[in-house]
Amino acid sequence: MGSGLQSAAADRGIKYLLVSFTDLFGVQRAKLIPTAVVDEVMQRGAAFGGFATWLDMTPADADMFAFPDPATLIQLPWKPEVGWVAADLVMDGRPVEQAPRNVLRRVVAEAAEAGFAMKSGVECEFHILTPDGAAVADPADQQVKACYDQQSLMRRYDVIAEVCDAMQALGWKPYQNDHEDAPGQFEMNWEYDDALVTADRHAFFKFMVKSVAEKHGLRATFMPKPFAAVVPNGCHVHVSVWRGHDNLFLDTGGELGLSPLAYRFLGGVMAHAPSLAALTNPTVNSYKRINPPVLPTGAPMGPGANAITYGGSNRTHLFRIPSPGRFEIRIGDGAANPYLLQAAYLAAGLDGVATKADPGERLDINMFEEGRALTDLRRLPSNLLDAVRAFDGAALARARLGPAFVSAYVKLKTMEWDAYCASLSEWERARTLDC
Secondary structure, rough: OOHHHHHHHHHOOOOOEEEEOOOOOOEEEEEEEHHHHHHHHHHHEEOOOOHHHOOOOOOOOOEEEEEEEEEHEOOOOOOOOOEEEEEEEEEEEEOOOOOOHHHHHHHHHHOOOOOOOOEEEEEEEEEEOOOOOOOOOOOOOOOOOOOOOHHHHOOOHHHHHHHHHHHHHHOOOOOEEEEOOOOOEEEEEEEOHHHHHHHHHHHHHHHHHHHHHOOOOEEOOOOOOOOOOOOOOOEEEEEEEOOOOOOOOOOOOOOHHOOHHHHHHHHHHHHHHHHHHHHHHHOOOOOOOOOOOOOOOOOEOOOOOEEEEEOOOOOOOOOEEEEEEEEOOOOOEEEOOHHHHHHHHHHHHHHHHHOOOOOOOOOOOHHHHHHHHHOOEEEEEHHHHHHHHHHOOOOHHHHOHHHHHHHHHHHHHHHHHHHHHHOOOHHHHHHHOOO
């Protein structure tokens, strides 16, 4: 009896299938499988040496097997003879605990047991660069206030339209594309969905944007801060919690249209934001985005002051309530792992609901101008090492995300920090050669 995936792929003319997973550093790994053997892969899995990826394994570990999730099948719009499918990792007959998709699936299942389903939408920002990554690809894209620049947007029409056409064909319901605040920076938006669906689409979106850019002789990057003096790439997330067809965050009589449950969820995410920054802002470069100065455009070179505050429809806060029934989390950046980003917010929100967390009073001020004078506010970590240490010591992380995942992630991120410290920059040489 076939799985249905093989016949579905064959019916679409798909000759090969990318059986794909995302490791702890957000790198997408895959094997290219002939469609004729997909049923066999569904039964046995595609074998990988886990030690060769960022999953904290060694050559002494057994083979790791990736089992495709048929519901995620996507025919590559730019190469239709190839399909892509997200896979779940198994070793020795058990799910790999530290695999990011498995982490998110566990938290989603925990939410379901409580009668909750988180829906989310992501705002993915990226830069389009020269193939070597050294500069913005469009030399004419130099507006001081570059956001929504029509000319620069249309000069990249071929790339943006191809990606948007693909999302429409895939049924993602994209609804707007724009040029963002920095030269060469763009954002594309599609409709929100269940957290796992959004994470799978987020992962594929990054793969698709990079692939389409390469097709056009360009390079796309989601790096948080690819250049020193430009607005960086964020990944804002809009969240709501549902039960069936009912949005449990929506309360037309509540403050700004949010229910008590929504404020408890918000309180949980705010309470755990510092200890989860290692997931939402996972690289050394991420912390060059946090707490930057404000540019002449009026936009910050990051999320603004890194104080953990919320407001109404006010983009100077890390948490924003743009409309009834949802709120926006503006902490995450382009390097965030699509699965761990969703898992972090859902785990923290569930804890907030369980503990009846209070987000405190809304601050209706301009945080870019007035926030730095407020000295009693909790803030995000200032560097990756502080973030990793906070994550390592967080009871929530081990309880809701899993001890094996936390241990593996902390180990690998500490190694990454040590490698960064062992590097020598031109900044150091310029300031220390004549000491």
